[in-house]
Amino acid sequence: MRLLGLIARRLIWVPLTLLGLVVLVFMVSHVVPSDPARILAGENATTAQLVALRHEYGFDRPLPVQLLRYIVAVIHGNMGISLYTETPVAGEIWRRLPATMELAFYSMLVAVGLGVPLGVAAALNRNSWFDHVLRVVTVSGLAIAAFWLAILLQLLFSMWLGVTPVQGRISDFGPSGVTGFYTIDAALSGDWSMEIDVLRHLALPVATLSFPAMATIVRFTRAGVIGTLGSFFVDYQRAMGIPRRVTVWRYVLRSALTGTLTQIGLVFGNLLAGAVVVEAVFDWPGLGQFAVNSILQSDYNAILGFTIYVGVMFVAVNLLIDIGQVVLDPRGR
């Protein structure tokens, strides 16, 4: 029942929030007076051509009307025409989405897969040298600039040691694929040398992106396990004679894992944010690189389309996580 109530409430608020985001983005784009018709038409357009272009794109309508048209367009998935490529922004975003999703997925996998066990180990061995070393590493992980870490790793592993490629997603042409995830598509097509190539290209970007995420997860997990270890029911279990190992595996981890879902939600936002600069450094052909190139080309339509798109993704993921939390947390029922 609570679950249905949550979903119902969200289904009302989520579209309104996204609508608000579109309005906000529209306002941001119109703060600075610029003439998109002139940008589209180029330097040598005549006045008549500019007037015609403005009419065609609706730039000559009053602002509220433009806003309404923009909202309707966005709902239909049309985020405008790129001022640079003159092709639809939405299409470009769709094409690049799998690259970023693959990067985010593996970074999340590494961050959680390594972070949770490390956090648990640190909590169980509190104040040991391992705990202290891990603490130093996580504190640095949260203080390091992602773009700088990317450059450092690239310098060390690609340029000096030569074990990983400097940039890109793959050396040659990508696998013809179904999922868009090169790791899956290459495996499906049985081309193992391509698979290894893909993994080598993934290594540094994933390492960079997962590092701060892992730091956050280690810290949260450690705090969560320490909190649970001190709780009453754990003492009760010990008093009953249940060995510590069993207690840890069954109960402490379960609480730690419920917290993990929250952490994934928090971390996802940081992953998206980090992806922008990491893709820039590694020339990864995803959404982040799209954003950076659009900045360089002053392609405002593209930047705003990107912002809306990320907003939709972010809100959707948060919604899923909130639902997941209600489902997983028995205390909520």
Added chain:
Amino acid sequence: MSLLGRIARDRVALAGLIVIAAIALAAIFAGQLATFPQDVDTYHTAQRLLPPSAVHWFGTNQMGGDIYSRLLFGARITLVTAVIAVAVSVLIGVPMGLVAGYWSGFLGDLLMRISDIFLAVPQIVLAIAIAATLGPQIQNVILALSLTYWPFWARLVYAETRNAKSEIYIEAAIALGASPWRVMVLHILPAIAPSIIIRTSIGLGGTILTASALGFLGLGPPPPSPEWGRMIADARAFLPGAWWYAAAPGIAILILVMAFNLLGDGLRDVLDPRLRRHGSPKGASFD
């Protein structure tokens, strides 16, 4: 014991505070401490890309500018940007959260929905959109950062105010006839102040990272400004040869942000060790 006294006893907070003070002083006295203060905007390409030496402690960049000196002046940019952006966000968000939390109901809900809109995208994404549209200048970076950070404070203070309102001493104050303003400013605000102070420190660290990312992307103050993020971006073209050029600003960022994080962690232990560990993207709670 005074606040400073308690901070001094916590070694972690003290270390952070000392580092921040050192960097702030270095930034203020950059003109005196820099070995080549004129290198902020002059160039002498005869000395381009020299490795670290006794003359140029961190080497030189592609214009022959001394990196150490430019770092010092860049510290000014970093600190000013972060402090103003966080101050503006706090000054907008905290009162809004207080008012909305106190008179919860429609006003509170409306404020939270507006905050949700801003928080619907990761901060840097919206900041990029704002800074890119407005143009590469330091004021626009500060504006973009403030506009994307105030909702975090509004939500935090809203939730904390609502919690505080249910405390018995607040009820008592209201029952005694204290005006809402009096209750908010004299009673609730001091109760939530520790939480705000801690997150301000950690938030300054996070803002420095976001601001330097914007600088890296070319959205910060234009060249020849010695902004740290832009220095790293410029250094990329000269890798792997001139590694010192990329290393120095990054290490500076790391040290400064770590100092703010450690100060925040230490403040958390000092101000209220029993403080409920709220998780948040800007300041993971931990011990």
